[in-house]
Amino acid sequence: MTVTTAEPGSAAEDLLPFRDPGFRADPYPYYARLREKHPVYRHPLGLYVVSRYGDVARLIRNPTLSVQQLDFGPAAPIHHTVLGKDAPDHTRLRRITNRWFTPKAVAKWSQVTRASVEAVLDEVENGDGTLDVADGLALKCTFETTCHIFGIEPTEMDTIRRKTYEIGLSLGPGGNDEEARATAEAFAWFADHIGRLVAGKRARPGEGLIDAFIAARDEGRMTEEEVVHSVFLFFAVGHLDVKHLINHGIHLMARRPDLFAAYRDEPEARPGIIDEILRIDTPESMVVRLTTQDTVVGDTTVPAGEVLALLIASANRDPEVFADPDAFDHTRPVAAGRHLAFGSGMHGCAGQVLARAEADIVFSAIVNRFSGVEPAGEPAYAHTEFLRTVTHLPVRFLRSPDSP
Amino acid sequence: MNVEVDLKKCQDHGQCVYAAPDLFALDNEGRLSLRSEAADVYVAEVDEGSAEELYEAAEVCPLQAITVHE
Numbered sequence: 301m302t303v304t305t306a307e308p309g310s311a312a313e314d315l316l317p318f319r320d321p322g323f324r325a326d327p328y329p330y331y332a333r334l335r336e337k338h339p340v341y342r343h344p345l346g347l348y349v350v351s352r353y354g355d356v357a358r359l360i361r362n363p364t365l366s367v368q369q370l371d372f373g374p375a376a377p378i379h380h381t382v383l384g385k386d387a388p389d390h391t392r393l394r395r396i397t398n399r400w401f402t403p404k405a406v407a408k409w410s411q412v413t414r415a416s417v418e419a420v421l422d423e424v425e426n427g428d429g430t431l432d433v434a435d436g437l438a439l440k441c442t443f444e445t446t447c448h449i450f451g452i453e454p455t456e457m458d459t460i461r462r463k464t465y466e467i468g469l470s471l472g473p474g475g476n477d478e479e480a481r482a483t484a485e486a487f488a489w490f491a492d493h494i495g496r497l498v499a500g501k502r503a504r505p506g507e508g509l510i511d512a513f514i515a516a517r518d519e520g521r522m523t524e525e526e527v528v529h530s531v532f533l534f535f536a537v538g539h540l541d542v543k544h545l546i547n548h549g550i551h552l553m554a555r556r557p558d559l560f561a562a563y564r565d566e567p568e569a570r571p572g573i574i575d576e577i578l579r580i581d582t583p584e585s586m587v588v589r590l591t592t593q594d595t596v597v598g599d600t601t602v603p604a605g606e607v608l609a610l611l612i613a614s615a616n617r618d619p620e621v622f623a624d625p626d627a628f629d630h631t632r633p634v635a636a637g638r639h640l641a642f643g644s645g646m647h648g649c650a651g652q653v654l655a656r657a658e659a660d661i662v663f664s665a666i667v668n669r670f671s672g673v674e675p676a677g678e679p680a681y682a683h684t685e686f687l688r689t690v691t692h693l694p695v696r697f698l699r700s701p702d703s704p
Numbered sequence: 705m706n707v708e709v710d711l712k713k714c715q716d717h718g719q720c721v722y723a724a725p726d727l728f729a730l731d732n733e734g735r736l737s738l739r740s741e742a743a744d745v746y747v748a749e750v751d752e753g754s755a756e757e758l759y760e761a762a763e764v765c766p767l768q769a770i771t772v773h774e
Contacts, residue, residue, distance in 0.1 A: 648716070
């Protein structure tokens with residue numbers, strides 16, 4: 301056994317100080333040390349932390365690992381969604397939504413995203429050219445797309461963003477009473493809000509995803525709690541990670557005019573640029589699983605009933621797979637390995653076609669309209685243990701020289 | 705009819721398994737079981753009777769790794 305343990309109560313250093321501001325600002329040096337010296341690290345909180353690409357990629361698909369048996373603490377209602385269920389319940393729920401995020405469906409949703417983005421950029425062009433894109437663009441266009449998919453009007457955007465973040469605080473390791481209370485209140489708010497949305501849909505049916513959930517409920521394929529919390533889940537995943545993908549991309553382009561030019565001039569490079577943004581600035585840094593049997597990781601055997609933290613953000617910077625991993629290089633060969641930002645296997649992101657499309661719509665619209673983008677103030681962050689969060693990203697869009 | 709699965713694109717989400725359990729399966733490691741039969745591209749003949757399942761699998765694949773040839 302080569303499990304490294306930071307002994308609780310001793311002076312032993314915590315190699316993954318989840319709540320340390322320095323760690324949250326830049327976790328990558330910590331990840332590098334884990335990968336190199338402690339690839340299976342027993343965290344003081346009891347988790348087994350896995351940081352190397354090979355181990356993470358294999359475990360993330362391992363069908364013997366459970367999410368259903370995990371203790372989500374204050375975020376327990378997540379167990380009413382696909383994120384907290386194993387087969388066969390996971391399969392049952394995922395089948396209800398799988399046709400809603402196919403490329404064919406995404407082509408339809410993309411029109412909504414595009415209209416939303418163009419409307420925002422019209423205003424920017426008519427104004428002074430500056431915008432805090434974090435909420436003003438990245439959140440707005442993804443939220444409006446989600447609401448369209450649901451078949452509802454886009455209302456309560458700021459509250460939904462805030463309440464989702466408050467629930468996210470309880471999803472990481474650790475946590476405190478204040479966060480637990482905020483999470484409970486946020487779930488209560490969502491139950492109430494979504495209850496009203498569902499009642500409204502029952503009174504005036506439409507053809508949105510909420511209508512599909514209601515139909516599944518009436519046919520006995522979903523419980524009422526699954527309906528409510530699945531709507532919550534899509535509200536959350538509809539903006540959380542993809543918003544950060546968009547923010548990270550704009551932030552990069554603001555610092556790297558060459559990347560802005562590459563996105564504009566080389567359409568064939570666009571998917572690679574989006575993948576590289578996801579790899580180097582992975583929005584969700586980890587996923588957790590529970591072992592249900594002895595599970596071998598490297599030369600360590602993790603017993604049944606233990607929590608594994610799979611650090612996908614660390615795997616995405618593993619030099620064994622990605623040469624010069626801290627450098628942004630969208631031309632790196634795909635054959636070396638795929639980033640794990642969307643996860644993989646049965647819990648892999650079902651909305652990744654949509655997320656990629658939304659990011660491409662935003663980036664394309666920007667490079668087609670403007671000659672450049674530059675910082676217009678310092679960005680602000682509210683990183684949690686597992687989610688990279690940009691709260692403010694003020695930028696200035698530069699007008700094309702040939703525009704009126 | 706033929707099915708072609710691009711195993712370089714595939715990320716083992718298993719959506720095809722839910723859509724067409726007679727045609728696709730996941731192995732003990734959670735990977736598409738037909739990976740043992742091909743490295744890059746898997747091609748096989750599929751009975752017409754499974755056409756509906758197969759088209760659904762191709763449609764729901766998040767990576768669009770499945771192509772159906774009539």
